[in-house]
Amino acid sequence: MLKVVSGSHSQIHTPLRESAFIKACRREPTPHTPIWLMRQAGRYMPEYRAVRDRMSFLELCHDSEQAADVTITAARALGVDAAIIFADILLVLEPLGVGLEFVKGDGPSIREPVRDPARIDALQPYDTADRLSYVYEAIRLTRAELTEVPLIGFAGAPFTLASYLIEGGGSRNYVATKQLMYGNEAAWQRLMELLAGLINSYLHSQIDAGANAIQLFDSWAGCLSPTDYARFAAPHSTAALRGISERAPVIHFGTATSGMLGDIRSAGGDVIGADWRIPLDRAWEAIGHDRGIQGNLDPVTLFAPTETIAQAADDILERAAGRPGHIFNLGHGILPQTPVDHVKFLVDHVHEKSSR
Amino acid sequence: MLKVVSGSHSQIHTPLRESAFIKACRREPTPHTPIWLMRQAGRYMPEYRAVRDRMSFLELCHDSEQAADVTITAARALGVDAAIIFADILLVLEPLGVGLEFVKGDGPSIREPVRDPARIDALQPYDTADRLSYVYEAIRLTRAELTEVPLIGFAGAPFTLASYLIEGGGSRNYVATKQLMYGNEAAWQRLMELLAGLINSYLHSQIDAGANAIQLFDSWAGCLSPTDYARFAAPHSTAALRGISERAPVIHFGTATSGMLGDIRSAGGDVIGADWRIPLDRAWEAIGHDRGIQGNLDPVTLFAPTETIAQAADDILERAAGRPGHIFNLGHGILPQTPVDHVKFLVDHVHEKSSR
Numbered sequence: 237m238l239k240v241v242s243g244s245h246s247q248i249h250t251p252l253r254e255s256a257f258i259k260a261c262r263r264e265p266t267p268h269t270p271i272w273l274m275r276q277a278g279r280y281m282p283e284y285r286a287v288r289d290r291m292s293f294l295e296l297c298h299d300s301e302q303a304a305d306v307t308i309t310a311a312r313a314l315g316v317d318a319a320i321i322f323a324d325i326l327l328v329l330e331p332l333g334v335g336l337e338f339v340k341g342d343g344p345s346i347r348e349p350v351r352d353p354a355r356i357d358a359l360q361p362y363d364t365a366d367r368l369s370y371v372y373e374a375i376r377l378t379r380a381e382l383t384e385v386p387l388i389g390f391a392g393a394p395f396t397l398a399s400y401l402i403e404g405g406g407s408r409n410y411v412a413t414k415q416l417m418y419g420n421e422a423a424w425q426r427l428m429e430l431l432a433g434l435i436n437s438y439l440h441s442q443i444d445a446g447a448n449a450i451q452l453f454d455s456w457a458g459c460l461s462p463t464d465y466a467r468f469a470a471p472h473s474t475a476a477l478r479g480i481s482e483r484a485p486v487i488h489f490g491t492a493t494s495g496m497l498g499d500i501r502s503a504g505g506d507v508i509g510a511d512w513r514i515p516l517d518r519a520w521e522a523i524g525h526d527r528g529i530q531g532n533l534d535p536v537t538l539f540a541p542t543e544t545i546a547q548a549a550d551d552i553l554e555r556a557a558g559r560p561g562h563i564f565n566l567g568h569g570i571l572p573q574t575p576v577d578h579v580k581f582l583v584d585h586v587h588e589k590s591s592r
Numbered sequence: 593m594l595k596v597v598s599g600s601h602s603q604i605h606t607p608l609r610e611s612a613f614i615k616a617c618r619r620e621p622t623p624h625t626p627i628w629l630m631r632q633a634g635r636y637m638p639e640y641r642a643v644r645d646r647m648s649f650l651e652l653c654h655d656s657e658q659a660a661d662v663t664i665t666a667a668r669a670l671g672v673d674a675a676i677i678f679a680d681i682l683l684v685l686e687p688l689g690v691g692l693e694f695v696k697g698d699g700p701s702i703r704e705p706v707r708d709p710a711r712i713d714a715l716q717p718y719d720t721a722d723r724l725s726y727v728y729e730a731i732r733l734t735r736a737e738l739t740e741v742p743l744i745g746f747a748g749a750p751f752t753l754a755s756y757l758i759e760g761g762g763s764r765n766y767v768a769t770k771q772l773m774y775g776n777e778a779a780w781q782r783l784m785e786l787l788a789g790l791i792n793s794y795l796h797s798q799i800d801a802g803a804n805a806i807q808l809f810d811s812w813a814g815c816l817s818p819t820d821y822a823r824f825a826a827p828h829s830t831a832a833l834r835g836i837s838e839r840a841p842v843i844h845f846g847t848a849t850s851g852m853l854g855d856i857r858s859a860g861g862d863v864i865g866a867d868w869r870i871p872l873d874r875a876w877e878a879i880g881h882d883r884g885i886q887g888n889l890d891p892v893t894l895f896a897p898t899e900t901i902a903q904a905a906d907d908i909l910e911r912a913a914g915r916p917g918h919i920f921n922l923g924h925g926i927l928p929q930t931p932v933d934h935v936k937f938l939v940d941h942v943h944e945k946s947s948r
Contacts, residue, residue: 419895492869514852534817
C-alpha cells in the first residue's frame with residue numbers, strides 16, 4: 237500500500253455531499269477546484285504494476301477486494317478529490333459472450349466482432365445485477381473504507397461500446413462501425429438499444445451500491461460528424477442515462493468533440509467533458525454555463541518539466557475564472573509512462589493555485 | 593489509362609484563373625461548388641493499383657512521368673475541379689538521410705527517428721531545387737497535359753513533418769514529439785526552423801514549375817492544445833508559407849482542429865480546411881467569412897449507400913448556403929477500400945446540386 241498522503245485540501249470528515257467534487261458537479265462554490273484524473277489507478281503507478289504482476293487485467297477487474305484496494309490506494313496516494321472505481325468500460329460486453337480479451341500491450345480485443353444483423357439479433361440481454369455484481373461489490377468495499385472523498389461509478393456509452401464490439405478492438409477510422417450504422421440503420425438501432433438498456437441498469441446498480449457520481453465514457457464519439465452523432469448515438473446515450481441524473485451527478489465525457497460539445501450536452505449530463513483541443517473558456521461557452529465542465533489538460537503535458545505543467549494548469553484555471561462548476565482533469569486517461577511525481581505535482585498545484 | 597469522363601461542369605478551355613476552383617479560393621462566385629478529394633489518386637482506384645503492382649510507392653513518387661500520369665488519370669476519371677500532384681508530404685524528409693521507408697500496409701516509417709538535440713543539430717539543410725526536382729518535373733509534365741483544371745502543389749507543415757521525424761511513423765499520443773517540444777524548446781525551434789525553410793523553398797519551386805494553388809498539410813496539428821499550437825507550431829507554418837499566398841492561393845489543412853480553426857487561420861492561408869467533426873457553418877464562422885473553407889465530408893460516408901452520401905453532401909452544401917469560397921472535399925484522404933463508384937457519385941452529385 238502507498239503511504240497515505242492527505243493533501244492540504246483533503247475532505248476528510250466532511251460529509252460527501254458537501255465535498256468539493258460533488259458541490260462542483262452541482263455548480264456550487266467550492267474552497268478549491270476539485271481534481272481527479274482519468275485512469276488515476278493505472279500502469280504509471282508502481283503499486284498498481286505490482287498488483288498486475290500477480291494477476292491479469294481481467295482478473296483484477298473481477299476481484300472486488302483487489303479492485304477496491306487499487307481504487308483507494310490511487311486516490312489516497314494522489315490526494316485527489318474523487319476516486320473512480322477500478323473497472324473497464326468493456327466489462328459490460330463480457331457476458332454477451334463475444335470473447336473479450338485484454339492482450340498484453342495491445343489493449344482490448346473482441347475475439348468475435350459483431351458485424352452482421354444476424355449476430356446482432358443473436359445477442360442476448362442479461363441480468364446486470366447478477367453478471368456484473370463483482371463491480372457493485374467493489375463499490376461497496378471502497379465506500380466502506382474510503383470515507384474522505386466521493387466515489388465515481390462509470391460505464392461506456394452505447395456508441396463507444398458498439399464501436400469496440402464491431403471493430404473488435406481499437407480503430408483508426410471506424411469503417412466497419414459506420415458501415416453498419418449507415419448501411420443497416422434498423423440493426424444499428426437494435427444493437428444500440430440493447431447496449432443502452434444494459435448500461436442503464438448497470439449504472440443504477442452502481443448507485444445502489446454506493447457510487448456518489450457517474451461518468452459516461454463516450455470516448456470515441458468524436459469520430460462522428462455532429463449530424464451523425466445526433467442521429468445515431470445521442471438518443472441512445474440519453475436512454476443509457478435515464479433516471480441517473482436524478483440520483484447522482486452525471487459527467488458526460490468524450491474526446492475530439494470540440495465541434496459538438498452542445499450536442500453532447502443535449503444528450504445528457506450535469507458536467508460535460510472537454511479534451512485539450514479547445515480552450516476551456518470557449519468549451520464552456522459551447523456547452524452553456526448552466527452545466528459544469530470537466531477538463532482539460534493534455535495528458536502528455538505530464539511528461540513535461542513541472543514549470544510547463546504549472547503554466548498549462550494555470551492557463552486552464554484562468555480560463556475557468558473561478559466560475560463554480562469546473563472539475564479539473566486531463567482530457568483523456570493518464571498514459572502508462574507518465575512520471576508519478578508529476579501527477580502528484582499537478583494535483584497539489586491545482587489545489588494551491590485555486591484556493592479561494 | 594482510364595476513360596476520360598468530362599463532367600457536365602468541366603472547365604475545359606476556360607483559362608485556369610477563371611476556373612471554379614481558383615475563383616472559390618478567391619471567394620468569388622462560381623457556377624457550381626468546386627470539388628476535389630484528398631488522395632483522389634490512391635489505392636481505392638484500380639488504375640492506381642495497377643501502377644503500384646509494377647513499382648513501390650517511393651519509386652512512383654520519384655518517377656515524374658508516372659506521377660504525372662497518375663495525377664491526370666485520377667482527376668479526369670473523377671471529373672473533379674482540381675488535380676493535386678501525386679507526391680507525399682514526407683518526401684521533404686528523404687534527403688535528410690533519416691531512412692524514409694513506406695512499409696507495405698504499415699504506412700511511412702523513419703528508420704532513424706530524430707529525438708535528441710545532437711541529432712537535430714546534425715541535420716543538414718539541402719538544396720530543394722536539386723533534391724526534389726523530380727516533383728517539379730512531375731508538375732511541369734502534368735501542367736503540359738492537363739489544361740482543363742488547376743493543379744495543386746503541396747507540402748506537409750513543419751509540425752506534422754516534425755512529428756513523423758521524431759515518432760518514426762504515425763503515432764497515437766505524440767509523446768516523444770511533445771516531450772521534445774516541452775523539454776527542449778531551443779532544439780524544437782531549431783528543428784522547426786530547418787523544416788520551415790525547406791518547405792518554403794519547396795513550395796516556391798512548385799509554383800515556379802506551374803502549380804496553380806498550394807495546400808499545406810498540418811494533418812496532426814489537432815493533437816495539440818490551441819495554446820501549444822500557437823506557441824510551438826503556428827509561427828513555423830507562417831514561415832513555411834512566407835511569400836506563397838502572394839503567388840498562388842493557399843489552402844491550410846488540418847484534422848481534429850474544430851477547437852482551433854481561428855488559430856490555424858491566423859497562421860496563414862486563403863482557404864482553411866475543416867474536417868467533419870464540426871458543422872460547416874459553425875466552422876466557417878470560427879474561421880471568419882473573409883477566408884474560404886474546404887471540407888467537410890467524413891471519408892467513411894463514401895462507404896454508405898448513395899442516398900446517405902447525397903444526404904450528407906446536401907447538408908454540407910446547405911450549411912455553405914451558396915456563400916462564395918466553399919471548396920467541397922472530404923475531411924481527410926479517401927480510404928483504400930472506398931468504392932470508386934461512390935466517389936464518382938459524390939463528385940457528380942455536388943456539381944448538380946450546387947449548380948447556380
